Amino acid sequence: MAPPPPRRTGVAKRRMRSKDAAERSAYFARREAAAVLRRVLRGDARRRATASIKSLVYSPSVRNKKATLALVCQTLKYLPLLKDALRESDILSNKWKKQEELIYVTAYDILFGQDIAISGSVEKFLMLHKGSLQSSLAQLCTARKVKCVADLLLDKHSPDLGKPRYVRINTLKIDTESVIQEFGKITMVRKDDMVPDMLVLPAGIDLHDHPLVVNGSVFLQVSCLNIIPLFFGFSYPLFALFVFYCLLKKSASDYG
Incomplete structure (x- = not known):
């Protein structure tokens, strides 16, 4: 038994x-x-x-x-x-x-x-x-x-991932590394190649209710180009030259 x-x-x-x-x-x-x-x-x-x-x-x-x-x-x-x-x-x-x-x-x-x-x-x-x-x-x-x-x-050259989300850091309230650490808890994040204190996040993420956005520590940007004129004192000829240089650099990297 x-x-x-x-x-x-x-x-x-x-x-x-x-x-x-x-x-x-x-x-x-x-x-x-x-x-x-x-x-x-x-x-x-x-x-x-x-x-x-x-x-x-x-x-x-x-x-x-x-x-x-x-x-x-x-x-x-x-x-x-x-x-x-x-x-x-x-x-x-x-x-x-x-x-x-x-x-x-x-x-x-x-x-x-x-x-x-x-x-x-x-x-x-x-x-x-x-x-x-x-x-x-x-x-x-x-x-x-x-x-x-x-x-x-974070593949920038992938057309399937859509337009990335850009976040500009308000350095008067918070430092870049703290923002990266905070956003890193919920998504992938990297620094922008051209603009200081600008972060790039994957498409599709909703940050409008995030505490850092609500309290003004960061600002959501449609594009990284929105903020670049500030670094040139709103001198648009210099800004245009900078954009032209970036496009040439990108073309060289694409074909190199």
């Missing part, structure tokens, strides 16, 4: 319940994040202003606000790469394209986020194709001559 299975101790039961609760929370957070992402992307597609991500997440209908906000921001950060990987792997049928926002959020979680439980149909589907998606990302790195996915996010 086989011995009875060992009984779970109180500690083991509590751990199991805690794990189950965390998995349920993550499952619903992905779906809440997908709903927010849908509104953001549809607003962008129609060139129509929509509420900020933070205000959408903090609406009464969203329960797991912290996890949902993190998922939306991170999915937007990686969205161009997720689209590329999904397109290259060619795994999406019309059925799954109807849930594209949930596909994006779950693909982010599987490829760049946490280990997830296979608790839903989208999760099961993407886990089956995880290897194919990872292979597509590796091929993108090879094609764009970068070492890793993190480098893809």
Whole structure:
């Protein structure tokens, strides 16, 4: 007669319940994040202003606000790469394209986020194709001559990543390294090649509600060129010569 299975101790039961609760929370957070992402992307597609991500997440209908906000921001950060990987792997049928926002959020979680439980149909589907998606990302790195996915996010020559976000630092209130450290917690960031105290961040990230923006420590810029005339005392002939020099330098590097 086989011995009875060992009984779970109180500690083991509590751990199991805690794990189950965390998995349920993550499952619903992905779906809440997908709903927010849908509104953001549809607003962008129609060139129509929509509420900020933070205000959408903090609406009464969203329960797991912290996890949902993190998922939306991170999915937007990686969205161009997720689209590329999904397109290259060619795994999406019309059925799954109807849930594209949930596909994006779950693909982010599987490829760049946490280990997830296979608790839903989208999760099961993407886990089956995880290897194919990872292979597509590796091929993108090879094609764009970068070492890793993190480098893809800051690849200036990639047309797929959209227009980067520029941030000008108010050095009267904060130093550059402190800003880099703060923004580095949520996204990739680098210094601009031409303009002092200007940072370049990936496209798609929403910083309008960030504390550094709200308190005036940094200013959002449409382009790095907006601020350059200040360094020339608003002398536009000198500014024009500088821009011409930069264009020549860029052309030389492109063909060199």
